[in-house]
Amino acid sequence: EDKVVQSPLSLVVHEGDTVTLNCSYEVTNFRSLLWYKQEKKAPTFLFMLTSSGIEKKSGRLSSILDKKELFSILNITATQTGDSAIYLCAAAGGTSYGKLTFGQGTILTVHP
Amino acid sequence: EAQVTQNPRYLITVTGKKLTVTCSQNMNHEYMSWYRQDPGLGLRQIYYSMNVEVTDKGDVPEGYKVSRKEKRNFPLILESPSPNQTSLYFCASSLMGTDTQYFGPGTRLTVL
Numbered sequence: 001e002d003k004v005v006q007s008p009l010s011l012v013v014h015e016g017d018t019v020t021l022n023c024s025y026e027v028t029n030f031r032s033l034l035w036y037k038q039e040k041k042a043p044t045f046l047f048m049l050t051s052s053g054i055e056k057k058s059g060r061l062s063s064i065l066d067k068k069e070l071f072s073i074l075n076i077t078a079t080q081t082g083d084s085a086i087y088l089c090a091a092a093g094g095t096s097y098g099k100l101t102f103g104q105g106t107i108l109t110v111h112p
Numbered sequence: 113e114a115q116v117t118q119n120p121r122y123l124i125t126v127t128g129k130k131l132t133v134t135c136s137q138n139m140n141h142e143y144m145s146w147y148r149q150d151p152g153l154g155l156r157q158i159y160y161s162m163n164v165e166v167t168d169k170g171d172v173p174e175g176y177k178v179s180r181k182e183k184r185n186f187p188l189i190l191e192s193p194s195p196n197q198t199s200l201y202f203c204a205s206s207l208m209g210t211d212t213q214y215f216g217p218g219t220r221l222t223v224l
Contacts, residue, residue, distance in 0.1 A: 004154075006154075009152075031211060032211045034211060034212065034213075036215075041217055041218065042202060042215035042216060042217050042218055043155070043202070043215050044215075045212055045213075045214065048211060048212055088154065088155065090155075092211035096162055096168075097143055097162070097206065097208065097209060097210065097211060098143035098144075098145060098160040098161070098162055098168075098206065098213075099145075099157065099160055099168075099170065100145070100155075100157065100211065100213060101157070101171070102147075102154040102155040102156070102157075103154055104152060104153060104154040105154050105155075
């Protein structure tokens with residue numbers, strides 16, 4: 001059975017702090033790892049990683065995948081209150097597209 | 113505007129009363145999925161569809177039905193809802209050959 005585990009489940013920091021969110025996966029025929037941000041509505045896409053060791057960056061957010069150790073991390077530097085959200089990690093695999101397995105999510109709270 | 117829409121956004125119903133949640137996308141995506149989101153469990157896939165008339169079970173299909181008669185629509189049917197189907201439901205879509213899914217705004221369902 002495919003499985004994705006995120007840690008920590010929740011995190012409280014102050015503005016300006018740097019955070020690291022973790023995601024480990026066990027997925028048959030793994031193809032890609034995706035990160036989403038969910039505020040009070042639908043998850044919005046952040047990154048998709050398919051190659052090991054290649055960092056993807058968007059502003060203060062960055063992510064990297066380790067296919068040997070089966071994990072990914074999402075880093076957020078200089079956090080802001082607007083970063084408060086649930087961060088979801090999902091793994092894609094199997095024999096067809098369309099099937100994603102999500103982790104439980106990490107609830108990030110950034111205090112002013 | 114490219115988007116996934118769901119209706120209704122909020123629904124309160126009673127046990128056993130059949131209901132349908134509609135999902136529509138205007139991006140000409142081949143793949144569509146339904147998820148439910150519960151606290152501490154993340155997003156769990158209910159059903160997904162690779163194209164018209166092609167559907168497959170996700171991780172939690174019991175108590176749900178789907179149909180894909182047109183490419184843009186993917187309704188979720190609860191023939192006899194029960195209280196354990198109280199949840200937040202998301203529809204998502206993606207292009208053939210890609211893993212990145214785009215989510216609708218969500219439907220909050222309460223079954224009394």
